[in-house]
Amino acid sequence: MTHLPVDTILPDLLAALQIHSNVILHAPPGAGKTTRVPLALLPLIPAESGRILMLEPRRIAAASAARWMAQSLGEQVGETVGYSIRFDSCCSEATRIEVVTEGILTRRIQSDPLLTGVAMVIFDEFHERSIHADLGMALCRDLQRQLRDDLKIIVMSATLDVTPLVNLLDNAPLISSTGRSFPVEEIYLDDRVQGRLAQRMLAAVMRALHETEGDILAFLPGSSEIRNCARLLADSGTVTGTIAIHHLYGDLPFADQQKALQPGDRRKVVLATSIAETSLTIEGVRTVIDCGVSRRMQFDPASGLNRLVTVRESRASAEQRKGRAGRVAPGICYRLFSRHTFNAMTPHSPAEIMETDLSALLLETAAWGMNDPLQLEWLDNPPDAALTAAGRLLILLGACDHAGRITAAGREIVRLPLHPRLGRLLLRSRELNCTALGCDLAALLSERDILRFDRDTTIKSSSSSDLADRLDILWSWRKNRSGSDRLNQGALQSIERVVRQLMRLRDTQRPDAPAGDPEELIARLLLAAYPDRLARRRTGDGAVSYLLLTGRGAHLSERSAVRGAEFIVAPLLDGGFQAEASIHLASTVSEAVIREERADSIVREDQVTWNEREGRIVAERQEKLGSIQLSAVPFLPGFDLVVPTVVAAVRASRLSLLTLNESLRQLQGRMSHVRAAFPEQNWPDISDAALLDSLDEWLAPHLGEIKSAKRLSQLDITAILFGRLDYRQQRDLERLVPTHLTVASGSQIRLDYSAEQPLLAVKLQELFGTADGPTVCEGRVVVLLHLLSPARRPVQVTSDLKGFWNGSYQQVKKELKGRYPKHPWPDDPWSALPTRRLKPRDT
Template sequence: MSAVPIDSVLPELARLLGDAGRAVLVAQPGAGKTTRVPLALLDSPWLDGKKIVMLEPRRLAARSAARYMAAGLGEEVGRTVGYRMKQDTRVGPATRIEVITEGVLTRMLQSDPALEQVGLIIFDEFHERSLHADLGLALCLQACELFRDDLRLLVMSATLDAAAVADILGGAPVVESPGRVYPVETHYLPRKPEGRMEDMAARAVLRALAEQAGDVLVFLPGMKEIRRVASLLAGQATVPDVQVLQLHGSMPQDAQDRAIQASVPGTRKVVLATSIAETSLTIEGTKVVIDSGWMRVPRFSPQTGMSRLDTVRVSAASADQRRGRAGRLGPGVCYRLWTQQEQAYLEPHGTPEIEEADLAPLALELAVWGTADPSELRWLDEPPAGAYRQARELLELFGALDGQGAITPHGARMAEIGLHPRLAQMSLRSVPLGLAATACDLAALLNERDLFRQSFTGSSAADLRLRLEALGRADAGAHSVDAAALKRVRLEAENGRRALGATGKRTDSEACGLLLALAFPDRIAQGRGDGRFLLSNGRGAVFSESQTLSGAAYLVAAELDDAGTDSRIMLAAPVDAAQLEAALPGLIEEEALVEWDSTAQTVRARHRRRLGAIVLSDKPQQRPDPDRLAAALLGAVESEGTGMLPWTNTARKLQQRVVFMHRFDSGWPDWSDEALVATLDEWLKPHLYGMRSRNDVQKLNVASVLEAALSWERRRRLDDQAPTHIVVPSGTRVPVDYADPAAPALAVRLQELFGMTETPKIAGGRVPITMHLLSPAQRPVQVTRDLSSFWKDAYFEVKKDLKGRYPKHYWPDDPLTAAPTHRAKPRV
């Protein structure tokens, strides 16, 4: 092998790993770390003949690295160097270096926490901060503490916050290696781009082919953009002997290999790639990089419980990685499809996946590991509390966790299957239903990109049943099927059937909706009409265009875009209510609702059966609970206030008298409107039994209801200390006005009070009544609480005025000895 920059630090790296057991290697692109480090450490004495396991974030990079190292040893993959990933493993008895994808490490740790046969674990390209890499490192650190203090750990990256990683490794030493990056000339757009990204990318490719030599690598967000650019280039007159190739994770292995291999002499290639080509891979012949500046990342929303793919700006670190692809083999050129001013606003680094991902798989793995609280482990970034809590709630709903949050046997079986917890739940629960084969097909479909090509549109485009049916056909049928994806789905489905022991081969596409309901109980949807649906989680969902499923009474959405008020349904299958009730009895709630209907002004008693926010049935109750009827009616009174009651003058006066007594004696009840509303249970509820509506309430005798709240002794004392009337000297019974509890009043004609020397008092003689003295025409002439002073000081002035206005009436000089009268003059 030819010398590479990393060679200069390999002896030091081996020594530090032997001494400290842990290290961080920061090696610039092109240094050769991925393929050189494992081979260089293989014969270290501290390894003691054990294996080296190296994690690669991407399957393509893992295969490529294993092949390159094996070729350097003059061997085939599977001897000294092998790889292990889902559905593709090349290892043998003599394998000492295993390049694995990150999910495989989690399975290895769960089955053997001590990793007895492993001496060193290498985390390559750790700067990508995938969820599995963070989890794998956290589990390895605890495994070292509990089982293997001799297990070595090495974290490698080109762009990495080395200090933070070294700290979490317990102060591990940091080794830095220069890269072999040739100068890359970088071009920016002169002004902010307008128009479609794909059009700009296609124009940039044509420019690069005309201006530069060598092969071209184009970074685009996803498959959709790759296909569009490929289509645009196919219609252009390009340089002769130029081959346009695609590179993304869902391509067949041989197609991926063709994209990364060197071009045939005399030809050129244009590779349209996702971020899969950012790191680890060397795409032979690349001299030019065209970077769209965008990437596609999954983001999970704890508010909705759904994930979506967002197209986001790349970070500055990712942009530098991409540009570096042009300088691996010699001087290169990079065309960035954004302005230099926009470059200054790029985020320095990408967001770790753990902060934005669906954490249900993480929560399940931690439960199997025996960790209920993620803070027990060491993380660079701890899982967000909200998303983690929601993940555990989902696992509890599935029965994967018990009431204390510990893993159940069912949860352990879910983890063994190796699918997302939703799909694992569906697969296991399908067995007693006799639908295991169909569930395995469906799980494989949902794990893969859409089987039908993205050009598939029409009234059935969102129907997942069509994909299931396509799996069982030898031909493509009426739809354009991605042959490579179909092959992968069939292989995964077959592996799933073997794992479940499902012997049946026939797929029942009509069971699709039922199976989806097992996996996505929060996405069961009830039709509202016009293609709009209510999800069981309370959110809305809609088809963006008319579909055969638009009129379904119930369906289950397997894929939603989680955008806007109503999420757009991408894939779904119908289900009927009877299926839901049979398969999900534990999720269906029975409700006996007794509620006030403000529109009808009556209490409605209904019996409802619900699945989350969806009402499956709603019928009148035949014999509603009288207590609940009364409580609902009482709630209406509480909401509207005492004004809902049919107050009479008698009832109001009784209320006012008790309010007056409470003011001067706290032992009396508080009958203010606010207090009455607060104590409805005590004084009103017993009288509401048998009533259901406002009309019924209007038949109440409020005065009698209030009186019933007072004991006989209280009523006697009330009549004594807060009388309804006062008999004045004329013999007239004059009502006392208690509207103002601070100053009860008596409005009486002055002539009827002749001979009354003192102001009447109530409340056991504590409160003088406020006397409103009236003229013969019932108009007030004086207000006083001291009648004696009035006779002495004010009467004679008042007399002059009244005598002038009412000359025929009796106005004596001595009111204390005069005869009172309610007539103009006293009878003789």
């Protein structure tokens, strides 16, 4: 047997496991940990103690690891070493090492909380930090602490920062192995290759075919880029029959994935997503081409929507990709980015639990008996916002109650290999006696689209349901197993496997056709699974613009053939980066079906609002589902509804809906001076700010039947505020801050209180002989005098009347006497009689 680096640390690993329940193994790519460690543990774990479960992040990795280990023992898969993955299991009673995908472990623990027959769990490639691995670790740790202190856990990682993991596993011993890799030359192509990603990858592949030997592994972000690049390679004419082009991505049928891994008689070019970064060995690869980006889902808790994002890979991922070229011999890694970009990459990719929808995880923890998932031990605690969003959805689906406890429906849903939404869809299909249709629809929604879309794709001109169209295609394909080039045969086959699995789980025999109108049944099933994805067309915005139940806008994308429907359910939404979401799949639903299916959620309320444009109250009796209005009927609102609405409108207008005339401003000024002069008397504050804060106290009682801006403007605000004073305050107000003052000439002159200081504008002749200027508030506030010329223009502004007579009066007289000869201009103003009249004639 070929020696591998991990072989040197196996004795240390075995010794640590005899003492400790948990051990961490750090081993770089090429160390051989996946295939050597489980076999080395067989002598330590007697058959009667139970099996060794090893978790792999992907089906292809699980099957490949089991095959390698079985071959090393000279056996067939299913004897000592077996595997269990989705849709396939190869084990026997003799199996002692079972390689499983991560979701399988969760199902095992939920169905058997003691994990009977399992002695050890190995988490391989834990550095990938999938949400299933994190959940499996949390459940195993809780099981280990509560019920199975004999359960042993090994965590194997290539690049993970192991310090937090050591702390999580009670200071578990860390054992490190060297890797086995050959030198890999790095070539940066950022300045040499231009164009779109598929074209840049084509140029890099063509160069590598000429400059290197061995197979080529090219990393692209997604299946669409892989297909585009493969098409470009085929069209180039350079790739001959001596070269085989393989695809490798997660949604690819399992058999096609296997073909990409198995050795062949031709040179291979494998176009892969990040699935090929770790845990898979593709024999013969000597060259890697790294595009530098990856694609993943990010969940937005605020909107409850996922968005598919293409992001820069981490440095750890870039190094993992490069390492694939040095597994069997010295290799070359072409990078479609600069060295500067590489240095700027984040060290590690974020854990999936930090940026994905947590509704399935929350339902699993509720089924485990943890109403609060934070009671479990996590390497990274799930984000609060995402947990809150997940809790709201599970309540909406009826899977959990408001305390976070799992319901009877939730227990049925959690046993299904589906997202909680689709589990709820299956339960509703049973209630509607259309379980077969439910299985088809759930499978269709759980797998990739059966229709391929590219730039040349033309969409059906109009349809009432994208889902009904696809079900028709599925049913037709099921009969003759053929179809147009636009059909994704791999997706159809995957859907069919899911359907068979669900039919077995639901113990259902397929009828010839669903009972009832299929499109109505589809709408009912979708409403059960996606109650928050109901949308209504927005008037005036064409046939593709909708308002979602959550209040967010959305528009139908070019992938959807639905146009102009009043109500739709949108099972496939992309939150995107714009203000509006994109609806890729939709199905029409009638208002009658909505009212039947969502009867308990329809809110009926009397809505009274202020229409700013029309300047009036609008009263409607509304029926609403979230932000969607189902109906609105006008009604005559009562006083209890009108008054708060009008008050709110006045407050929003900052009092501009009221007539704030000069009379009011004078009253405000008078009250302000009294409040300042006599603070001990607690005079009310009627400033604009105070009035805004107290509208309910002083304005509301006077609104009566007022429902329009016109009627509001007719209110006498001065009278209302003056009327709030008691009799003594009204009398004192007139005495302390009178509206008029009698001056020496006998004239009554109006005071102006609109400024900071009371102002009296009076012709200077009317104050001859007066030494002291006027005051208010019992002499506490001095009045500012505007001394006027005969033309009533200010000639002096002063609070010191005596100083005026003794000073600047003579200059004023000199300037104005000739201009106004008919008015008295005595040399001695102290001895002159005050007058408001002209001089007598002949004087």
